[in-house]
Amino acid sequence: MEFSQPDDNNNYSLTKFESMLKTNNVLFFDSNEFENIIHHYLENGKVALAKKAIKMGLEQHPTSVNLKLFQTEIYVLEDKLEEADKLLNTLYIVEPLNEEIYIQKANVLSKRGEHQKAINTLTIALDLSIDDTSGSSDLYSLIGMEYLFLDQFENARENFSKCLEIDMHDYSALYNIIYCYDFLSQNNEAINFLNNYLDGNPYCEVAWHQLGRQYFSIKDYDKALAAFDFAIISDDRFVGAYLEKGKVLEKQKQYELAIDNYKITLALDEPTSFALLRIGHCYDKLDKDDLAVQYFYKTVHEDPLLDKGWIAITKFYNKKHNFQKALYYINKAINIDGDNVVYWKLYAQINQRLNFLEEAERGYKRTLDLGNYELQTWLSRTDILIALGEFEAAVLNLIQAAEFYPETAEIEFRLAGLYISLHESQKARYHLKNGLLLNEDYAFIIEELFPKILNKPSFKQMLLDLKKSI
Template sequence: MEEEFEFGFTEDPKFSVERYEEMIRNHDQYFFDAQAFENIIDYYIEKNDPAKALQVAEYAINQHPFAAVFLIKQAQLLAITNHTGAAFAALDKAAMLEASDADIYIIRGNMYESMERYAEALENYEKALDLAEETDEILLHIAYVYQNMGDYETSITYLKLCLKQNMENQDALYELAFCYDVLDNQEESVQFYQQYIDTEPYSYAAWYNLGNAFTKLGLFEKAIDAYDYAILIKDSFASAYFNKGNALVNLEKYAEAIEVYRHTFEYEQPNADTYCAIGECYEKLEQMDDARAFYKKSVKMDPKLADAWFGIGVTLDFEERYFEALHFYKKALDIDLTNADYWFAIADAEYKLGHIQEAEDAYEKVVELNPMDIDAWLDYSSILYEQQRLTGAIEIISQAIKNNPEAAELYYRMVAYLFAKGEYNEALNYLELALSADPEKHYILFDYLPQLQENKVILDIINRYSK
C-alpha cells in the first residue's frame, strides 16, 4: 500500500514544488492542500510549461473535487493549449460548483473572443463585470471586442471606463490612441491626453501618446515637448526618442534628429528602422558616405527593408552613379512593387542613362499608381516633348489635368506644348485657365518657352490677371 503524506499551506511554494516533483519521481501519493496546489500550478505556468501545470491540475481536481478553482485553472490551461471543447466542459463543471466566480466568464469570454463569436464574448464579459472586484482588465477586453467588430466609438467608451477604474492601465492608454487614430480624430485624442495628464502628470505613456497625436496633426514643436516629458519621466523610453527624432526630421532639424536617434541605442538593441532613419538624415544633410553606411547597416539587419535599399540608390544617384543607383532602386521595388516613389526614381535614372523607352514605361507606372503626382506627369510629358512627340505630350498633360484640375503648373505646361504645336487659340484658352488657377506661376511658361516673353498677346493677358 502506498504511503500518503499531507502538505499544508504554511510551507514555502518552492518546497511544495519540490515535494510534488519528488512524489512524481517516487510514484507516491502525497496529499496537498488547495493553496499548495495553486502554488505548484502557478509555478509551472510561470515556467511556461502548460503540460506540467495541467498534470498538477488533474491531481488537484482528484484530491479537491469540490474546489472550482482547479477546474478554472484547468480550463485556462486547456484554452492555452487549444483544447477548446475540453476547456468549455471544465468551465461548465466549475459553474455548477461556484457560479459566482468571475474567472469562469472571463475565460469563456476570452475563448469566444478568439473564436470571433463576439456577441457571446460580450455576454460573458458583462457577467464577469457584475461579479469581479477589479474590472479594468474586463473593460479592456470588452473594448477589444468592439474594436474587432469595427465599432471604435464604443471601444473608446469602454477604454475610458477602464482608465477610470485604473489610471495606470498602459494597454488602455495605447489602445485609446489607436482608436482615435483609426477614427482620424486627433483633436479629441489631444484633448483626452491633456486632461489625463492634468490628473496623472507622471504618466510617460500619456505624454508619449500626446506627442504622437500632435505629430499626426503636424504640430511637431508641441510633439517634441510631449516626447521630452515622456523621456524626462522614463529616460530609457526608446520609442519616445525615436518618435522625437521623426518629429525633428519633419522640422528639417536633421543633425539634432541623428543625436536623438542615437540615444535609442543606449536603451535597446539597434534596429534596421533606426539605422535607416539616421541614413535618411545624413542623406538630407548631403553627407552621402555616412548616409550610405547607415543604409547598409540597415539592410544587413533587415534585408526586407525596402526604404534602406532605396536610400542606397538615392546616395549613388546624388553622385551621378545612375547605373549603380538603378540596381538598388530595383532591389527596393522587388520588395514593394506598388511604391510610386521607387518607380519615379527608376524613371529618372533610366532617363539620365538615355534609356528613353524604359523611362517612359516607368513614368507610366508612377502616374498609374499615384495620379496626383504633378511632377511625374510633367516629367513624363517632357520626355515626349523632347522627342518632338507633341501630340503624345499634350495627351499626357490632358490626362494629368483630368486627375489634378487645380494644378496650375499643368495648365502652363499645356500652354507651352500647344504653342509649340502651333495651336494658338487653344493655347490662349489654357493660358486663361492657368492664370485663373495661379497667376503667380506664369514664370513656368517662360522657363519652358523663353521666346514667349516677346509675345505681346501673352504679355497682355498675363498683365490683366497679375493686376
C-alpha cells in the first residue's frame, strides 16, 4: 500500500482523530485519511491506536479493501492466522490482482513456517508489481528474508542484490548481502563484491566500513585501516568506523592511536561501554594502571550490567594480587552471567589464593558442571577436596576425570594417595603401579599432597615392591 508523505494535512488528520478519541465525538474521515493515520500508528508501534483507527475506519468505509488489509496485518501481528487467512480469501475474490493481498498471505505463511510457499506467493506479487520499481524492491527484500529463514544464503543474496540494482543506496539490502557472505565465510567474495560496489558509489561510508570489516576478518590490517579511513573521509561523524579503526590499531599494537580513535567516538556521541572498555584495555597494555582502572570503572558506570566490564576490573586487581577486591568484582560478573565458565574458573582461582577452600571447590565444581573438562580443572578440584579432607569426594572426582583422561599419571598417583588414606591398600597398589608405569616423575605428587603417607612402613614397602616388579 502506498501512503502520502507526512504533511500538514496528515498532521491535521492525526490531531483531529486523537481529539475525537478524547471527546467521544464521531467525526468523518475519508478512507485515505484513515489509511495514513493507521500507517502512522503502526510505524510508531502504537498498535492499540491503529486498531481503534481500523475499527472506526471500517465503520465509516465498510467496503475499503485497504482498511481490511490493515486488519489482516493486525491479525498477523497478534498471531490470529486463521482470521487473517479468512479475510484474505474474501479480499482475493474482490481484488484478485491486488499485490498487497499476496504480501499479507505470504506473511501468514511465513508465520506458519511455510517459507517456500511464502516465496511462491511473493513471486506472484512480484509479477503484479512489474511496473512499480519501489514495490519490486520491497518484494525482493521480503523474498530474500524468506530464503534466510530457509538457510538458502545464495538465493537470499541474489534477491537482496536485485534490491541494490533498483536502488544502490538501499543499505539494508547491502547489509543483508554481506551477512550472507559472512555466514558462508566467503570473505574474499565479499571483498570483491564491495570493491565493485564502491566503483559505482565511491563515497559510500557503509560500504567502506563493511569492506574494512572483511579485511579485518582475514587479518589484512593495513587494508582494513585504509578502508576505515575512507569511511571516515566519506562521513567524519561515522562512529562505527572510528570504533573499528581503533580495533585494528589495537591489533597493530598502536595503543595510543587506538585510544585517540575511541575517544573521538565519545565526543561524537553518547559514551559507549564498548569504547570505554577498549580504552581501559589499551591503557592496561601501556602499563598506565591508574588510567586503565579509571576507564574500567567508567565502563561499569555506563553499563552496570556489562559483565565484561566487571571482569576487566577483576583481572586488573588479580594481576595486582589484590585478591579481596578481585573477589568482590568477580562476584559482580557472575551475578550478571552465572553460566560463564571463564568467570567461575577465575572465581575458583581467586578463592584458592585467598585460602577460601570451600568456595574455591564450589567454583571448580560449577566450572565442571558447565562443561569445562580441562585436566587442570579436575586436578585443582581434587587437590582442594584433599586439603578439606573430603577423600571420598576426591576419589569420585578423579574417577570422572579418568573417563576423559585415561592413563594419566597425575590422576593415578592422586588416586593411590587417596586409597592409602582410605585404608584400601589393594586399590592403592593398583593405581600406584599404574602411575609408576605411566610416568614415574609424577611420584612427587604423593609427597606433596599426602606427606604423612611417606613415613608409613607399609607404603615404603609397597613402593619398593612395585619398583622391583616393574
